[in-house]
Amino acid sequence: MLRSAQRLADIAPFHVVELLTRARQLESEGRDIIHMEVGEPDFATPAPIVNAAVDALNRGKTLYTQALGLPELRQAISDFYRQRYGVAVPAARIAVTNGASGALNLAFACLADPGNEWLLADPGYPCNRHILRTYEGRPVAIPVGAQSNFQPTPAQVASAWNENTAGLLVASPANPTGTLLTLPEITALADVCRARAGHFLVDEIYHGLTYETDAPTACAAGDDIWVINSFSKYFQMTGWRLGWMVIPEAFVRDVEKLAQNLVLCPSTPAQYAALAAFQPETIAILEERRAEFRRRRDFLAPALEGIGLAVVARPEGAFYLYCDCSAVAADSFALARELLEEAGVAATPGLDFGTNAPEKYIRFAYTTGVDRLAEAVERLRRHFGR
């Protein structure tokens, strides 16, 4: 008789979790599984960050902070924008959040009116549309493909916009494809939104993990853009659940009200830890690891191509390769199960990223060392008989 809210019918679980559960079962039976499904760096948090947390804990820093975060951390993030990007972002516009997830929750809680439509790329990170749906906004998919480097174009956005459209969310680097937007591309998308009095949100959580050029921040394209970032990926603080958001000034007060009521404050130990994230010794560690990700990508992309898994998107950032598997399998979901069971390789089927021909695509994460990636490629080669 009792039932969940209607929105639950539109919120999908991660299909990869089912595969992960099966992978753990196989491992408990003694099978060796190579994990290329996980969207998480395989490095523990760098020691200077951990040490800063331990130091803060030993000083009794366990009480609530301000709802938008420690003033000194908001200032450190502001300084980071100046130093790394040469962009002025005042600390007053920065909210520290429970990961990028927490940032997107606050953004859509602040902006999404019931029934209003928001444009999102498909394929894209599935949680984004589910978070939006939770606040009763309606996600509208813009199908993207290789012809636009898996990013929405201004023409697509303009064409998809109607009188119910409230805004646009893009990601650079994108997940699952790792593709970037240039600053002129970001500006062009922002202009489309501005001309329609719409909101523009840019997910930059993979910033820092780029291998050709540094990704430009949307903060450089206007102070009316919402920018979401995270300490999870480049700073390798996944489990700490800490991120941030740059908010257009007119909305800071409303986001603060929501943060006071919905979360109270972000994790205090995580915030003290993150104060060490921007120090030179930490950055040195992170840049070494970034070079390691690049080595992995440069090994894996041609190796997958060589066995019939075409890397369809230019993988300039993040730690994913999005492959067209239609030359070797009719359905990527069935393929993902088959590779797990028969080859001991776990990957994420397109189904987790939307409804735009998901059966053709499968995502491989290079979040494991080159030796294991080489073993995975060898297993795939044998499996496909190539």
Next chain:
Amino acid sequence: MLRSAQRLADIAPFHVVELLTRARQLESEGRDIIHMEVGEPDFATPAPIVNAAVDALNRGKTLYTQALGLPELRQAISDFYRQRYGVAVPAARIAVTNGASGALNLAFACLADPGNEWLLADPGYPCNRHILRTYEGRPVAIPVGAQSNFQPTPAQVASAWNENTAGLLVASPANPTGTLLTLPEITALADVCRARAGHFLVDEIYHGLTYETDAPTACAAGDDIWVINSFSKYFQMTGWRLGWMVIPEAFVRDVEKLAQNLVLCPSTPAQYAALAAFQPETIAILEERRAEFRRRRDFLAPALEGIGLAVVARPEGAFYLYCDCSAVAADSFALARELLEEAGVAATPGLDFGTNAPEKYIRFAYTTGVDRLAEAVERLRRHFGR
């Protein structure tokens, strides 16, 4: 032109934050302010909990956990229900969350359909109705007063229920009053909800901080009741942002889907810390502190009564005294400003807890030592000329 979602018009900031900002300003000018406005224990997290976090960090435990939390922590919470309450709550029904705030967010995201009404006590913790409103549910206030110990009665709930009502949320111990519900009272409220096919949620975040009798858990009144708890108050882990929720079995899968999409997982360091929360050496520390809270209450309640601030609710738990100030002031909000400016005592006006005669009431928290409470009482006595 760009504006926030309509819900923001219904979400109030904390009025006490304005007072707190002014208090900090006065302190920066050298004034001594006694803080009785803060809903946070003044103790740092107990050493065994902190040490468990440090140990986990040194072992590299910084990656994501399962969305509903570490299995061993869910089991430890299940064991705690058996040991402390004699109630069987399977670990599979327990979700670890980003504080009680995170639990309530997941509960209402799971249950609140747009426009449906939910019954909440007024006065009550203001975030609860704002979280509900964020998920487009409509909070409906049940005015409660001294005649029912500031708790809703089954008759009130039955009378307020209509065809749009989806459920009831109560708190025991309550905030701002510290009053408890007995197990028969909880059962009677549950029966009213059951008879109407409604949801019943019980906020137990102040459990453990009771001074006459232990509060009964609503888990003992049926496995169809949602129970929210926290590591913040009794376990004194406020800044870690960790709590939990006991979920009726039929809804566990939907809450897990939401947790996967909205939060990914609760803080990993906090979860490892909390594994030490139930150990005997930790409980011994917590019970000493509980005795200290009792000493404070037993000092403060008669002292406030003696200067014309009538303690209107039987303060059996939490760390608040809710006082009727109408004998000394016409408006509690003006009184709170006046006490801060002129007496150097910060307290929370009734306005933060609802619209049920808030001008008559003011909340004093005993989250500071007896020496400071005595100084506060002396200042108030001088202020009122008593």
